[in-house]
Amino acid sequence: MALPPRRGPGSPLARKAAQRTPGHHYNASFLASADRAEILAWLGTLHPLWEERYSKHFPPPEGQQQRRLLRPVYWLGNWQFACLDYYRPPKGVKDRCVKAEPFPAVLERQIVKVEALARRMFRGPDMPQGWHLNTCLVNFYGSRLEDGRWVDTARVGEHKDFEPGPVASLSLGERALIQFVTSTRPGERDAVVLEQWLDDGSLQLFGGAQWKDQTFHRVQRVDTRAGHVMPPELPDFRTRRINLTFRYVPDAHVTPFAALSAEAREDVRPYMATLAKGSRFFREELAREQPPVKAE
């Protein structure tokens, strides 16, 4: 029997390349097991934050109520507090990204590989000038304790990541189903264009107009099958999956806490104080704030 050619049209390599989705890359076994173990050990040292969606200076829009986010989070590089309404260029760039802790060495090492891959995949308008992965959102997925009952909150609704350029994410723990859905008309965003199970130790990288601008993405569900219990131990939350999304925020849009507007500082100071209990970085950032001038 003739073997298929190794290269050229019809070869296994050509078929594999043809199956790939332009602008979307998935590698189920990206993380080396020693790196995975190091990341888990570092995650065990974190004190994730429960944030509220709104605040005194950024109150709920009419008809909406204050609410807690579905999950605790942690940010590296810069912290986009929900009540400051996240980074949304071109208009929403001021006082949105508050300088936060740097990446630990094990994440820096992953970033070097991911950035090299992204530079091979994306060019021109899909790869903004100065792009580098300087922001990381750590999402903790699981169940939270509500009035003595464990309630599963392991999902994320349809949204876009507005940071310019490609976005990369590492997944740990139970696998999750991510879906990219069309955005033709508000309220009618349900046609699934692409879905992908994100496995423990996997990398997902996406960019370009189709995945960043023309579609929304959502985490539809997170499995329970493998029985993962992820660090850190939290009093009111059981984590079964952790996702780290890496993004790019132009450095000029990252603001130290002490340089935020008075309103933004007032709204996020309690969060900074909570973070400071577990982090020298946030203690020092808080200490840089000038004491408010007292009225005579």
Ligand SMILES: O=C(O)CCC(=O)C(=O)O
């Ligand atoms: O958990 C995931 O895989 C995706 C998270 C996500 O969509 C986000 O952080 O914007």
